[in-house]
Structures are given as structure tokens and as C-alpha cells.
Amino acid sequence: MVNEKLIVAGFGGQGVLMIGKMVALSGMENGMEVSWLPAYGSEMRGGTATCSVNVSDEPVDSPMIQKPTALIIMNLPSLLKYESWAVPGAKVIINSSLVEQEPTRTDIDVYKVPFNDLATQAGNERGMNMLVAGAYAAITGSITLQNLYDAIDHTFVDSKAKFAEGNKQMAKLGYDYAVEHFSK
Amino acid sequence: MARVLFKGNEVIAEAALRAGVDAFFGYPITPQNEVPEYLAREMPKRGGVFLQTESELAGINMVLGASAAGARVMTSSSGPGLCLMLEAISSMALTRLPAVIVDVVRSGPGMGDLAPAQEDWKLSGNGAYKIPILLPGNVQELANMVFEAFDIADQYSTPVLVLADGMLGQMMEPVDFDKLPERRKNLPDKPWRMASVGEKGYRTMMTLTYGRPLTEFTDRFENETMPKIIANETRxxxxxxxxxxxxxxxxxxxxxxxxxxxxxxxxxxxxxxxxxxxxxxxxxxxxxxxxxxxxxxxxxxxxxxxxxxxxxxxxxxxxxxxxxxxxxxxxxxxxxxxxxxxxxxxxxxxx
Known part of the structure; x- marks a missing residue:
């Protein structure tokens, strides 16, 4: 049974909303019920970007998430704000390229991935969001890599179809990194 | 068509297009701006009139005019804009003109805040009238209700309001446009429509009732329209x-x-x-x-x-x-x- 409540948080421009959308689309490809809710309005003015994504076997109750089962933390302010929100045992994925500070909680599972560095090494900094989504798939299992591939194929169409392959490669890179570093 | 991931505001626009909306007149306001954005892009391609007006007042009065001419017409706004529209909505209730108005609600009073809210429950203009108000709970239902709102408006010759809070407008959820409700049958043949010059059987639309008893409207609303809407449309x-x-x-x-x-x-x-x-x-x-x-x-x-x-x-x-x-x-x-x-x-x- 899947009942994932994910918050993705970071700066505007890091692809935060797109990461969340790819997770939601992947869940939908898998026949799940999903919702995607951006923080908007006054919350946007500080330059932070946040979205809440539900992926569930059952109809989604509340699109607004207050007790996330997973966090994707792309910068330090997001760690400081959302760490305390996570449920015990939550999977907390941290962009260690930008976040050097350690989480204070000991009852969460922390996965540090240097997303910016990996994207730079791959020569595709704009594809970092797919890298994150790939790593998220491997770490949580709430979506599969194939779901993500399908979501990419259905997102990058017509004039943008030429970007599908590059994005899949980035998703695979993130997925493989997580499998390599976090498999037990 | 399979499920697609759509933002609530875009669903409002797409459902309206599928309901055969002829014209949209409106003025931008957060958190509903994707509605006019989507329609501004799609209506020139798919047919229909899209006009971004200079104010909410202009927008709703163009809605009134287009409705009088027989068009399927809509506008969308949020609380501060809807307040400005109430005079015309009240006039449309009196003159029995159908239209769909979508309110993607934000918090008030006054210009308030952009945060999502559920605050426009009692919003209504002057006079003894009521209009159907639909309350969608998810994005699929938002699609269904906006689609059906046009038929409800035509069936009872009334403005219809769809109240969606800002969260519903901004969130994405799967929606299947093949699962829209059936179009209602036996809708009236726009008997309220203003006629062209020389055409017979036209109706006058008076926003003042001088020389004509107001009870023509109020009696009919109380004894005919209201009981039918209550019996058929309560959900x-x-x-x-x-x-x-x-x-x-x-x-x-x-x-x-x-x-x-x-x-x-x-x-x-x-x-x-x-x-x-x-x-x-x-x-x-x-x-x-x-x-x-x-x-x-x-x-x-x-x-x-x-x-x-x-x-x-x-x-x-x-x-x-x-x-x-x-x-x-x-x-x-x-x-x-x-x-x-x-x-x-x-x-x-x-x-």
C-alpha cells in the first residue's frame, strides 16, 4: 500500500515544482491517485519554492501536507523549515551540494545526494530536477523508474520530444546513484 | 481519453470550452489567472471570443450583453472582483439572463490576501433573489461542475456561480474529460434571448421595473423557479x-x-x-x-x-x-x- 506525502522545497529555479510534478505524473502513470499543490501567493515572495505531492492507492484526502512521509530538501532554509514536519521514519533526501548542515532529528532516514555536483558532472545542470526524481524513485519506491520514463515521454512531446532522452538519462543517473549508495 | 494531470484553473477553462462557451470576458486576479491565460491561448484556435477587459465591471457587463444576445458566456474572478460584479449579477438575475461565473476564492475582507479561502458563501447583490452556487471538492468535480453550470444556467435562465477555493484552482490532480456529465436535454431554446430588429417574439430586458410590476420577477422566482431549482439541483x-x-x-x-x-x-x-x-x-x-x-x-x-x-x-x-x-x-x-x-x-x- 502506498500513501506517500511528499514535500519538495528549495529556491525558485531549482526545478522544485517540476520535481513534484514529475513525481505526481509518475504516480498517475502507475494508476495511483495523486495531487500536486504549489505554495503560492505571499509564500512565493521570499524566493522559496515548495510543493506538496500525494501519491496514494486511495483518493487523496487533503492536498495540503503537514506531516510528510518524505522530504526533498534542496537548500538549507528548507531543511530548517521542514525537518520538524516529517513523521518519524520519514525519508528525507537532502541536496548535499548546497546543504552542509546536519539534520538534528535522529528518528528520520536521511539520504544525502550531491545533486548539483552530479548534474554538473553530467554536463546537464538543467536536468537536475530529473536526477532528483530518479533518486527519489529509488529511495522511496513510491514510483518506479519506468513510471518516471513514461511520465517523461508524455511530458516532452512535439517540439520538446528531443529533450526526452536526455531527461531519462538524468533520471537513470539519479536512480543508479541512490541504488549504489543506499542499497542495504 | 485517459486521465491527465491538470491544474484546477486550467480545468475550469477546458471544461468551459467543452461545454461550448462562446465568449469569455474577464479581468485578471490571483489565484485564478490560469483561467484567462488558458482561454486566451485556446479560444482563438477553437472558436469563440476572448476579451481581457479593463475592469471587472466591464467584464461582467459584457457577459450580460453577450448573454442577452444568446451566447453561452462566462467570466471568472476572485472575491474582490466578484464584489464589483454583483450589481450586474443582480441585474442578470432580474432579467433572467444565464451565465457562468467562477469565483476562485481568496481571503479577505477587502483586497485581503492571496491565500486560499472559503469566504464568499454569502456573496450576493441587492434584491430578493438567489442563484445556484456549486461547490466542487476535487479537480474532476470542478471540471464536471463548470461543464454542467452552463446547462443549469440555460435550464433555469439564471446566472450560476461556481465557488472554488484558491487551493483547488492552484492544485493539479488527474482529470478525465471523457467523464464529464451528459449534456442536458430539452434545454429551453433561449426564450429570453433579445431579438434582432424585425424578429418576432423577442423579450425586453428591463433592469428597472418602472411601469411593470416587480412582482413579475419576484412571484415567478418564488413560485416557479426557486422550487424547481431546490427540487432538482440540491446536492x-x-x-x-x-x-x-x-x-x-x-x-x-x-x-x-x-x-x-x-x-x-x-x-x-x-x-x-x-x-x-x-x-x-x-x-x-x-x-x-x-x-x-x-x-x-x-x-x-x-x-x-x-x-x-x-x-x-x-x-x-x-x-x-x-x-x-x-x-x-x-x-x-x-x-x-x-x-x-x-x-x-x-x-x-x-x-
């Missing part, structure tokens, strides 16, 4: 009412939060649930079905003082206390607020 979702110890009543996004809260609370008390899907006509029936064990009704709403709660109190008719759960100094009402309030009640009962 709700409800469960667990007969043996409920506590009932939670909520609409739109807060109804989803209420369901989440009821699931999370561990208690021997039985919870019943009512979700009004129309604000007018308000569904009294489920409240009358609440069983004798029920000790309290809670109304979570994303506002500070409660608005739907007054209709709930009328429907409950003093049989049990009705409590508001709303916004706090910390922010808009949310699932945690509902859980806290219900838990405090449950623990109070246990003592």
Missing part, C-alpha cells in the same frame, strides 16, 4: 449519519481535510460526514437524517468566523450545538486544526 455527499456521535460538515477543500482528520483520530465515538455540494440550494436533508445519538456538529471552514455554519445551524434547527473550526493566527484552517478541535471534544466527552 451533497454524506455518510454515517444515523448512528453518528459527532458529525463533521464541510465543503470543498476543507471537506477533504475533514475526511483526513476523521481517519486520523482514534476514538470509539462514531463520526458522520456531510459535504454540501451546493451552497444554494443548501442541502437540509442530510442534517435532518442525523440520528438521536449525535451530540455535536463541527463545521471546518477556511475562514475566521464561519459562513456555511449559519446554514448548518438553520438545518440542524437547534437539535444539537454546532461548532466552528476556522483560521487561526498561525494561518488558514487545515487538517491539524480539525484534528485538534475534534480531539479536544473527544477527550472532553471521555472525562
Amino acid at each position: 451533497y455527499e454524506a455518510y454515517g449519519l444515523e448512528d453518528a456521535d459527532v458529525v463533521v460538515a464541510a465543503y470543498g477543500t476543507s471537506a477533504r481535510m475533514a475526511k483526513a482528520a476523521i481517519k486520523e483520530i482514534k476514538t470509539d465515538l462514531k463520526f458522520g460526514f456531510i459535504r454540501p455540494m451546493t451552497a444554494w440550494p443548501f442541502p437540509k436533508e442530510p442534517f435532518e437524517k442525523i440520528g438521536p445519538n449525535c451530540k455535536a456538529v463541527f463545521c471546518p471552514e477556511i475562514n475566521t468566523i464561519g459562513q456555511m455554519i449559519d446554514d448548518v445551524r438553520i438545518a440542524v434547527a437547534g437539535r444539537m450545538p454546532v461548532y466552528h473550526i476556522g483560521n487561526t493566527a498561525a494561518g488558514p484552517m487545515n487538517t491539524a486544526n480539525i484534528i485538534d478541535a475534534l480531539r479536544a471534544y473527544v477527550e472532553g466527552v471521555a472525562k
Whole structure:
């Protein structure tokens, strides 16, 4: 049974909303019920970007998430704000390229991935969001890599179809990194 | 067509196109801007008139004019804009002109804030009239209700308001446009339509009633239109009412939060649930079905003082206390607020 409540948080421009959308689309490809809710309005003015994504076997109750089962933390302010929100045992994925500070909680599972560095090494900094989504798939299992591939194929169409392959490669890179570093 | 991931505001626009909207007139306001954005892109391709007006007043008066000429017409706004439109909406009620108005609600009063809210429950212009108000609870329902709103408007010759809170407008959820409701059959052949010069059987539309009794409208509304709308268009979702110890009543996004809260609370008390899907006509029936064990009704709403709660109190008719759960100094009402309030009640009962 899947009942994932994910918050993705970071700066505007890091692809935060797109990461969340790819997770939601992947869940939908898998026949799940999903919702995607951006923080908007006054919350946007500080330059932070946040979205809440539900992926569930059952109809989604509340699109607004207050007790996330997973966090994707792309910068330090997001760690400081959302760490305390996570449920015990939550999977907390941290962009260690930008976040050097350690989480204070000991009852969460922390996965540090240097997303910016990996994207730079791959020569595709704009594809970092797919890298994150790939790593998220491997770490949580709430979506599969194939779901993500399908979501990419259905997102990058017509004039943008030429970007599908590059994005899949980035998703695979993130997925493989997580499998390599976090498999037990 | 399979499910697609769509933003609520874009769903409003797409559902309107599929309902055959001929014209859109409106003025931008957060949090509904994707509605005109989508229509501005699609209407030139798919047919129809899109016009961004210089103000909400201009927009709604163009809606009035297009409706008088027989068009399927809509506008969308948020609370501050809807306030400006009320004069024309009241005129359209009097002249019995159909149109669809979508309010993606934000918090007020005044210009207020951009935060999502459920605050325009009682918004209405001057005069003794009511218009159907639809309350979607998810993105698919938003599509269905906007689609059907055009038929309801035509069937009863009335403006119809769709109230969607800002969260519903901004969120994405799967939607299947093949699952839109059937188009209603036997809609009137626009008998209210103004005729061209020389055409017979036209109707005059008077926004002042001098020389003609106002009761032509009010009697007809009270004795013909209103009973039909109440009989045919009242909608709700409800469960667990007969043996409920506590009932939670909520609409739109807060109804989803209420369901989440009821699931999370561990208690021997039985919870019943009512979700009004129309604000007018308000569904009294489920409240009358609440069983004798029920000790309290809670109304979570994303506002500070409660608005739907007054209709709930009328429907409950003093049989049990009705409590508001709303916004706090910390922010808009949310699932945690509902859980806290219900838990405090449950623990109070246990003592």
C-alpha cells in the first residue's frame, strides 16, 4: 500500500515544482491517485519554492501536507523549515551540494545526494530536477523508474520530444546513484 | 481519453470550452489567472471570443450583453472582483439572463490576501433573489461542475456561480474529460434571448421595473423557479449519519481535510460526514437524517468566523450545538486544526 506525502522545497529555479510534478505524473502513470499543490501567493515572495505531492492507492484526502512521509530538501532554509514536519521514519533526501548542515532529528532516514555536483558532472545542470526524481524513485519506491520514463515521454512531446532522452538519462543517473549508495 | 494531470484553473477553462462557451470576458486576479491565460491561448484556435477587459465591471457587463444576445458566456474572478460584479449579477438575475461565473476564492475582507479561502458563501447583490452556487471538492468535480453550470444556467435562465477555493484552482490532480456529465436535454431554446430588429417574439430586458410590476420577477422566482431549482439541483455527499456521535460538515477543500482528520483520530465515538455540494440550494436533508445519538456538529471552514455554519445551524434547527473550526493566527484552517478541535471534544466527552 502506498500513501506517500511528499514535500519538495528549495529556491525558485531549482526545478522544485517540476520535481513534484514529475513525481505526481509518475504516480498517475502507475494508476495511483495523486495531487500536486504549489505554495503560492505571499509564500512565493521570499524566493522559496515548495510543493506538496500525494501519491496514494486511495483518493487523496487533503492536498495540503503537514506531516510528510518524505522530504526533498534542496537548500538549507528548507531543511530548517521542514525537518520538524516529517513523521518519524520519514525519508528525507537532502541536496548535499548546497546543504552542509546536519539534520538534528535522529528518528528520520536521511539520504544525502550531491545533486548539483552530479548534474554538473553530467554536463546537464538543467536536468537536475530529473536526477532528483530518479533518486527519489529509488529511495522511496513510491514510483518506479519506468513510471518516471513514461511520465517523461508524455511530458516532452512535439517540439520538446528531443529533450526526452536526455531527461531519462538524468533520471537513470539519479536512480543508479541512490541504488549504489543506499542499497542495504 | 485517459486521465491527465491538470491544474484546477486550467480545468475550469477546458471544461468551459467543452461545454461550448462562446465568449469569455474577464479581468485578471490571483489565484485564478490560469483561467484567462488558458482561454486566451485556446479560444482563438477553437472558436469563440476572448476579451481581457479593463475592469471587472466591464467584464461582467459584457457577459450580460453577450448573454442577452444568446451566447453561452462566462467570466471568472476572485472575491474582490466578484464584489464589483454583483450589481450586474443582480441585474442578470432580474432579467433572467444565464451565465457562468467562477469565483476562485481568496481571503479577505477587502483586497485581503492571496491565500486560499472559503469566504464568499454569502456573496450576493441587492434584491430578493438567489442563484445556484456549486461547490466542487476535487479537480474532476470542478471540471464536471463548470461543464454542467452552463446547462443549469440555460435550464433555469439564471446566472450560476461556481465557488472554488484558491487551493483547488492552484492544485493539479488527474482529470478525465471523457467523464464529464451528459449534456442536458430539452434545454429551453433561449426564450429570453433579445431579438434582432424585425424578429418576432423577442423579450425586453428591463433592469428597472418602472411601469411593470416587480412582482413579475419576484412571484415567478418564488413560485416557479426557486422550487424547481431546490427540487432538482440540491446536492451533497454524506455518510454515517444515523448512528453518528459527532458529525463533521464541510465543503470543498476543507471537506477533504475533514475526511483526513476523521481517519486520523482514534476514538470509539462514531463520526458522520456531510459535504454540501451546493451552497444554494443548501442541502437540509442530510442534517435532518442525523440520528438521536449525535451530540455535536463541527463545521471546518477556511475562514475566521464561519459562513456555511449559519446554514448548518438553520438545518440542524437547534437539535444539537454546532461548532466552528476556522483560521487561526498561525494561518488558514487545515487538517491539524480539525484534528485538534475534534480531539479536544473527544477527550472532553471521555472525562
